[in-house]
Amino acid sequence: MSKPPTIDRIAEYQGKRVVIRGWLYNKRHSGKIWFLLIRDGTGIIQGTVSKKDVDEETFEICSRVTMESSLQIEGVVRRDERAPGGYEIQIERIEIVQIAREYPIAKKEHGVGFLMAHRHLWLRSKKQVAIARIRAEVVRSIRDFFDRNGFLLVDAPILTPTSVEGTTTLFPVEYFDRKVYLTQSGQLYNEAAAAAFGRVYCFGPTFRAEKSKTRRHLTEFWMVEPEVAFIDLDGLIELAEELIVSIVTRVLEERRRELEILERDLTHLEKVKRPLPRISYDEAVKLVQQQNPDFKWSDDFGGRDMTIISEQFDLPFTIHHFPVSTKAFYMKVDRKRAELSESFDCYAPEGYGEIIGGGMREDDYDRLLKRIEEEGLPKGVYDWYLDLRRYGSFPHGGFGLGLERTVAWICGIHHLRETIAFPRLIDHVSP
């Protein structure tokens, strides 16, 4: 398929006549010369229209055309230091597709509420385009990483009969004459797939009906979840670290321009190489207790505690061996210290918080059954899950990486809502 000229590759067309289809990003004029800034989704380029070079109608179109009008321009690409980006198009012909009505989003600052209400238009702005491209690059690098390392993509169902972890709130869905739920994790299914294929991963949307109202939460978000047979906790953490390094390296290689548009400080990202720091829950508790004496062993880290810990690191870091009481029923109990689980979380630096949660899965039938009973979970729905421990049980584990949190950290974006095209929040489902 031959590609038409696009603005990101405009340098290849220097001295040549091109046709660009797109939208008017901005315009300026100075008497007898117009500067039209045109965007086509791949970039923005300045077009010049001189009164002496074009017919009267073309020149007149410039004064009529409004911001975000759709149009087609034809002209010759020239190198010019005065143009933003170093190239411009000397326009000879303009064809209007549609004159846009007064565009709601101005070139000045806007409040978040207003922008969220106009998310469908906000997506056109420079920063939002850059974030979307980085997100796509992160997705691509994740898929490449697993595909290269012998993992099979086995996607888990979206509609599930019950909770994976029993605790978190689920979105109910009418399913013919019964009720099912939107998935909150593909993990249990991944474990079945791991027994069939060895190394697997799923990558799709997940849903949490938690009434969280913070910049770190969406009700609908994307998660990649690998699950590996015959691995141990060390191997699992190593896999998580390699994944993080691989994502960051790829974005630095392929999306440097977008990171610059976002004014991301690259020194933080360029340091992301193995070995990455790891500390045990025991050690983390000691750190926290220095500044928060009320913190008890077996507590989960709150926002303030997490800040205390993360100030110690300027790289992504791992905390491992959490108390059994803080983790889900399926986490494997440490055979040497029964109060600990073989679990770990990875945190992004710079205050971005948890991006990965995972661990080894309980592979002993009796222990798992006991945990299900202890948690008061309905035993019937886990029959098939227990089967995995009846028929060739095997040491295995996995983790989930939150896509939006990872993208927010890499982009240096404050709020998760900008890392997905159409975010779903507790009080926001439109557009």
Add this chain to the structure above:
RNA sequence: UCCCCGGUAGCUCAAUCGGCAGAGCGGGUGGCUGUUAACCACUAGGUUGCAGGUUCAAGUCCUGCCCGGGGAGCCA
């Protein structure tokens, strides 16, 4: 679910002690042959979130409601 902050022009905000509702941007008109969120001049634009109350007088004070933002818990 709880705590905090806010709602004034299309947008972002100002309005002193309760005393004539304003600016910038955006829109419109005109000017300028190299602009960079261009600039300059003129111009139009208001149920001050809603309902009630206090007062000679309410954007401002009081009560209730609605909407938005930020944070906590929980988590990726």
